Amino acid sequence: MRLLTREALLSFRRAPLLSALSITTIAFSLFTIGLFGLVAINLRQALRGIEERVEIVAFVLRGTPAETITLATQDIAAFPEVQDVSFVSEEQALARARSELVEFRDAYRDIKANPLPASIEVRMKEGFRESASVGRVAERIRGFGFVDDVRYGRDWVQRLDQLRNVTGLVGLVIGLAFAGVAVVIIGVTIRLTILQRAREISIMRLVGATNWFIRGPFLLEGALKGLLGGFLSLALCYAGYLLFRDTTGGPFAGLIFFRPEHMLVILVFGVFLGLGGSLVSVGRHLRNV
C-alpha cells in the first residue's frame, strides 16, 4: 500500500506540468457542469415560488346548481395531482375584480348585471406543476358538463419547463464535452508515465507482480487527479457564487449554493473521470510495455 501511494505520487513530481494540466481540465469540466447546475438549482428555487401560483381555472356555465358544483369540487379535490380546489361565485369574482383591477373600478361599479362567470380554481400539488400533469388535469375538468371553458397558463408552464430543461441540458452537454477532453488528457499523462516507466514495468512483470499491482499506482494517480480537479471546481463554483451573491436584496438576493450531497456527487464524478482516463490508457498501453 505504501509502495502504491509512493509510486502514484511520484508521477506528480515527474511530470508536474502535465499533472497540473489534467487536474485543471477536470476542474474546468466539473466547473462547467457545476456552474450550470448552480444556475439550474437556483432557477428551480425561483420557479418554485412561481409554480405555486400555477392554477387551473374552470369557468362554470350560468345556472349550474350549487350541489352539482359542490360534488364536482369534491371529485376534483380527490385527484392525486390536486392540492386544493376553491369555488369562486359570480359575486366573489366581481368583488375580486373590483378590488384587484383598480383601473376598471369605475366600469365595474356602474354595471348592473354581473358579466363575470363563476369558476372553480384548482391548485396543483408540488411535483405535478409541469405542463403534462397540468394539461391532463385540465382535460379531465373540461369533461364535466357544466364547465364552459378551462384556462391554465399552458404556454407559461411549458416555457418554465423548457427553460429549466435547456439550462440543465446546456450545462450537461458543455460539461460532458469538457469531461471528454479531461479523459483524453489524463489518458495522455498516464501514457507518458507508462512509457517513462516501461523498464520498471517490464521488470515488475518478469518477477511476477500481478497486473493489478502494476495498474494500481496508475489508477490511484488518475483517481487522485480527479479528486483534486473536483475540489478545484468546487472552489471555482464557490468563487462564482460569491461573485453573484447579492446581500443588498437585489435580483440575486436569494442565491443558494450546493448542498453537501451535491458537492459529494461532483467529487465522485471527478474521481470517476480520473479513473476512466487512466483505465483507458492503462488498458491500451500497458500490454505493449
Add this chain to the structure above:
Amino acid sequence: MIRFSHVYKSYPNGALALKDISFRVGKGEFIFLTGHSGAGKSTIMKLLFAEQQPTSGEVRVSGYNVSALRVDEVPKLRRRLGIVFQDFRLLEDRTAAENIAFALEVIGARRDTIAARVTRVLTQVGLSAKSRAYPRELSGGEQQRVAIARALVNDPAILVADEPTGNLDERATRGVVQLLRDINTGGTVVVMATHDLDIVRQTPYRTIELREGSVVYDTAVDETEETEAS
C-alpha cells in the same frame, strides 16, 4: 520440471519459429539451448516464462500448463522462476541492493524480511561489498551478477537465462557461468540459452541444439527415451 510436447509456434506474420519441439528437463538439471540467432532459443525462453503461448502442443513448467495459462496465473508461474537477460535489465536510478529489493517489494514480500534476503543473495553472487553501487558504477559482469541475484532472491525452482554472457568479456563470462553452476549445485534447475559454443564445450551439461525452429541435437535424448520407456 519442464516438459515440451510437440510444440509449434508461429507468429502472426506467418513465420514458423518452432516446429515440433519435444523435450523434458528434470529436477536439478542444467541445460544449454544453443543455435544461431533466429534458431528459436528466445522463443523457447519466452514460452518458459509465459511471455508467449504455443500455437499448438503443450508446454508445462513447474506444474503450470503454459498452453492454457490464465492471465492471473502468469505472475504465479513467474514467482517460481528466476529470469536473466543479456541486457541485465537493471533500474539505473536504484542501487544494486534496491534493484534486488524491488523484485521483492512488487510481489508483496514482508518488508521486515527484505533486507536480510537481499544481503543473502548479494553475498551468494559475491557482491556484498557493492550493495550501494549504482549499475553505472559496476562492470558488465557485476551488473549481470546483480541481475542474477535479483532472479535468485525469490528462491526460484528454475533459473531461465537468455544469453546471460552475450554482453560480457571472456573473464566475466567464466565468472557468470561458474556462478550459474554453483546455483545449479544448490538444486535450482538452470536453462541457459547461448550461442557461445566455447562455454558449452567447457562444461559437461546437457545441450539442446536448435536449427530453424527444430531440435537437431540433444545430448540427453537417449537417456530421456530410456526414462520414458521405464
